Amino acid sequence: MNITQEKVDNLNSVLKINLAPEDYAPRVDKAIKDHAKKAKLPGFRPGMVPAGHIKKMYGKSILVDEINNLLSDTLNNYIDEQKLNILGQPLPKPDDNKEYNWDFADTFEFNYEIGLAPEFDLEFTSKDKVTQYVIKVDDETLASRTKNIRRSYGKMTNPDVSADDDVLYSQLEQLSPDGSVFEDGINETVSVRLDQVKDDAIKASLIGLKKDDTVEFDIQKAYDGDAAKIAGLLKIDEETAADLKSNFRLTVKNVNRLEESDLNQEFFDKLFGEGTVTTEEEFKAKITEELEAMMQQDSERKLQDEIYNYATGKVDFPLPDEFLKRWLKVTNEKLSDQELEEGYAEFSKNLKWTLIANKIIVENNIEIKYEEVFEAAKQRLDAQFRMYSPQPLTDEQLGQYTVQYLQNKENANRTFEEVKALKVFEYIKSIITLDQKEIAYNEFTKLAN
Structure with a gap:
């Protein structure tokens, strides 16, 4: 041979x-x-x-x-x-x-x-600068969060006339082009949340309504073509919702309003535990603290995106593009030529990042230990369990679930890659200059999108 x-x-x-x-x-x-x-x-x-x-x-x-x-x-x-x-x-x-x-x-x-894989040089220094956003809680975000929390602990009322942010318990009927009710069309009893209606004119037409009042509107325009929201409201699949062209007639059956809870000691104790918060100022400080902790995670994700884009732009090297395109076609039989061409730029960018990350790992003798992978998986599972149960698992129970989770090869590989990526980001952050810039959260969300 x-x-x-x-x-x-x-x-x-x-x-x-x-x-x-x-x-x-x-x-x-x-x-x-x-x-x-x-x-x-x-x-x-x-x-x-x-x-x-x-x-x-x-x-x-x-x-x-x-x-x-x-x-x-x-x-x-x-x-x-x-x-x-x-x-x-x-x-x-x-x-x-x-x-x-x-x-x-x-x-x-x-x-x-x-x-x-190409040979390439890799050098990061303090001369390399990446923006790190320090997100601050703005008054608008604080007010919105406060309102949502107060409503979560508030009580339901049924006013005679609808107002902004109310929920209209209604009958929705699909209409024919001539304005009559479409025979065998969609006819559902639904709860229409006014805060989810995107079109200002349609939203205005739904304010000031009483029981048995009717309004006709374009449902695609009302929800800005959001097929998922329309599908959820009408109890249909998203494909049908995306193709829906009919207007709908809404008939009010009841107006529901969630009144905000009073800012009193009973509310503070329910939210934070007895005696932890006693004044409105302390309440706002606590909410601000929680928001900033959440924003820190958003800031870190944004920083990782900035580093990823900076690194893949700084380190320029060619790839065997034609070979890789043939390989992608062979390993993905359903991949069309158009899909390949449209997605290849993102694929090659991700591949470049993988090569950069692997070089950093090798050249700097960065180790990924089992204990680190285990802890990362454990934190992921803990967060998932807390979403569905207010009572946290014991450390022993969580450890048992983590062992079971990592016995699945796909879970283990994914968690390993996550830990590896974090170590690469931490290494680059320790070398380059992070140019910190304060930004209000409402402005940051526009930037992130």
Whole structure:
């Protein structure tokens, strides 16, 4: 057996594998004998089928399978031995000029294209600057959060006339183009939240309504074409909601209003525990503190995006693009040419980041320990459980769930990659200059979008 590498350029090579009968015959003979021991054929006792009979009946398919296995082993061993840093996987290179009889005496030659990772220099210094946003709670955000919390602990009332932020318990009927009710159309009893209506004119038409009042409106315009919201309201699938062109008639059955809770000691105690907060000023300070903790996470995510974009822009190197596009098509049969072209820029950017991150890990001897992966998975599960249960799990229970979670290979790999990414970000942050900039949360949300 002989395997050689022919370099096309610095990013592309062809691996040639030549197989003679003596290279594959031992594997094929062993596979035939194994089949003979397990075969159950009429006229033969189990395990007593002659190997020659198996070779006659199934020999060619066994030969193909064993040669494919041998090729796979040979490629992987060669890539490991030569320490080739390949991208994607080797792709068979068809040769229409070669035809084989597959008769156990052929000499085979197989060619494989490989894409190679580029060599590149990587240097971050204090001269590299990335903006780090320090988010401050603005009055608008604080007021909105305060209002939502007070409403969460408030009481439901039923006023005679609707106002902004009310909920209209209504009958929604689909209309025909002539304005009549569409026969067999959508007819649902729904709760329309006025704070979710995007169009100002339609929202204004829903304010000041009483029981049995009716209003006709364009539902796509009302929700700014948000198929998910329309589907949820009308109890239909999103595809149907996206294609919906009809107007709807709304008939008010009841007006519901959630009154805000009073800012009193009973409310403070329910929210923070008895005696923790006793004044409105302390309440606002506590809400501000909680908001800033949440905003710190948003700020960190934004910083990671900034570092990612800066690093992939700073470190410029080519990729074997044409090979990678062929590989993506081979491994994703349903991927259209248009989808490939539209998504390749983002794919190549992510691949560049992966190469940069791997180089940082190797050159700086950064370790990812099991304990770190375990702790990251444990924190993820703790956050998930807290979403559904106010009573936190004990540390022992959480540890048991984490062990089970990481026994799944996909979960373990994903958590490992998350820890690895965080370590890379922390390394870069420790080298470059973070140019801190204060920004109000309402302005930050516009920036983040």
